[in-house]
Amino acid sequence: MQVVASTSIHTGTHLSNQQARSPRHHRRRSYQETGGRYDYIIVGGGTAGCPLAATLSQNFSVLLLERGGVPFSNVNVSFLSNFHLALADTSPTSASQYFISTDGVLNxxxxxxxxxxxxxxxxxxxxxxxxxxxVGxxxxxxxxxYPWVxxxxxxxxTFAPWQRALRDSLLDVGVSPFNGFTYDHIYGTKVGGTIFDRFGxxxxxxxxxxxxxxxxxxxLIHATVQKILFDTSGKRPxxxxxxxxxxxxxxxxAYVSNNPKSEVILSTGALGTPQMLMLSGVGPKAELEKFKIPIVLDNEFVGKGMADNPMNAPSSGYGQSKDSIHCHHGIMSAEIGQLSTIPPKQRTPEAVQDYIRRKRELPHEAFKGGFILEKIAKPMSTGELTLVNTNVDDNPSVSFNYFSHPDDLKSCVQGIRMAAKLVQSQHFLNYTKCDQQTVESILNASVKANVNLIPKHTNDTKSLEQLxxxxxxxxxxxxxxxxxGTILMMGRYMGVKxxxxxxxxxAGV
Ligand SMILES: Cc1cc2nc3c(=O)[nH]c(=O)nc-3n(C[C@H](O)[C@H](O)[C@H](O)COP(=O)(O)OP(=O)(O)OC[C@H]3O[C@@H](n4cnc5c(N)ncnc54)[C@H](O)[C@@H]3O)c2cc1C
Structure with a gap:
């Protein structure tokens, strides 16, 4: 029950309004200084973790642990024009960690x-x-x-000319009404928000x-949580x-304070959370035994029901679906291995490099437009996540089984029919097909089935406490x-709740 000291952890804490945006104010501070116990320990300073931590700190002491560095001084992160560079950077210090699902799709x-x-x-x-x-x-x-975020x-x-053309085409083929700029998810054609400002x-x-x-x-940044510590001496872990x-x-x-309402909160994301639970002894018994992880709670659902939104996009031109049509500015998929022109298992680093080389020979006008992609908004196909080893730095194994459910294929085919209509409206020149050979990832991976199995403060005997x-x-x-948008909102929402x-x-909120 002690806080072990360290002198080498960077911290990005004690940020004032201005300071949060400025790398100058990130100073080194030893973990010793932080000392003590915390009302809440949040693992993962991500999309949900940051608003949650900010909100809980209004009334309670919070320790936020993030495995990566700060985004402020990283040009690959900060600028829209470098979006693909952060994803293409596969070094161990990159802001993104690439993984390849067993489907062969890079992510x-x-x-x-x-x-x-x-x-x-x-x-x-x-x-x-x-x-x-x-969700209730x-x-x-x-x-x-939502507005707090x-x-x-x-x-x-801001709108590029070709995006105006797309808007007109969508309206021409009957995707109406035009809802203008709105954050709401409503039927028709709309312009959504962005976390990039007008300077990109x-x-x-x-x-x-x-x-x-x-x-x-x-x-604390560069602070990688390896496992959750449980007290298993009571009725429930x-x-x-x-x-x-x-x-x-x-x-x-690091420990939570000695109050039954204190909690460890996991905000480690779609892959990180099931992986962290298993590494901590919460998961399917057979999986834990395989890696000799002491069992805290046998929970068959952890790691099950993994789903990702498949996207089908041509390397230039457009694609679309009944569920969701996105248009993206520029052509960048190949750099990040999202190469729809060849089947997933052939998307080797060499094939990607070859594509990038050939892309350089295209006239620069080809890059003035963008691509339209179709996304299955509610995929029915699911897969699972299992451990590869007990090293938290390594990716677990994950499968999404894209298009294994017939409804996903049906959805995609309907989308392509709509795409054909768009072609007839003559604003666009090319379209793609949907199948397991052209599938890419929209990179929204989520876990479906472990919902609510991981415990809040309930009297449910199946639950863990204080997690x-x-x-x-x-x-x-x-x-x-x-x-x-919903995950950012959820961080704030759960904090206030x-x-x-x-x-x-x-409560001071
Ligand atoms: C390339 C890409 C493009 C996307 N585009 C869009 C888009 O345009 N619009 C949109 O709405 N969504 C988009 N998404 C999806 C969206 O960004 C994610 O769904 C969302 O950010 C997930 O939020 P989260 O809080 O669940 O996890 P994350 O935001 O991933 O947070 C998890 C955090 O936990 C940290 N962590 C993990 N393990 C540990 C550990 N052991 N110790 C300490 N820290 C740990 C991670 O470093 C990370 O910071 C995109 C995703 C990707 C990858």
């Missing part, structure tokens, strides 16, 4: 403060109303939480830490802290659209 997960919001394409939209109802969230609090980091995008500068969830109480929050290592590999322990998950892995379905549940009206 990325964040490894930086701000999480996915620091490496993603920036598109921002709210979930549809049906999703909020099905308090609509009033949801409607207060939007005021700080979301912007209205990215605003990540890490900036939400500017709303934290600097006296109550401690943010209870999370009491975490074991983490700094960038020199030195191990430390909670707040990230995309709690979603049972895709929020009908790109998820980051926890404070109100604990303090009632005296």
């Amino acid at each position: 990325s997960r964040a490894r930086v403060l701000g999480g996915g919001s620091s490496i993603n394409a920036g598109f921002y939209t709210r979930a549809n109303a049906g999703f909020i109802k099905r 969230w308090d609509e009033k609090l949801v409607n207060e939480s 939007e005021k700080q980091i979301v912007h209205q995008p 500068r990215r605003h990540t969830s890490a900036e939400l830490l500017a709303s934290a109480d600097p006296k109550k929050i401690t943010v 209870k999370a009491v802290g975490v074991l983490f290592k700094d960038e020199n590999g030195k191990q430390h322990r 909670r998950v707040v990230d995309i892995s709690t979603f049972n379905e895709s929020p009908g659209t790109n998820p980051q 926890i404070l109100r549940d604990r303090l009632g009206k005296t």
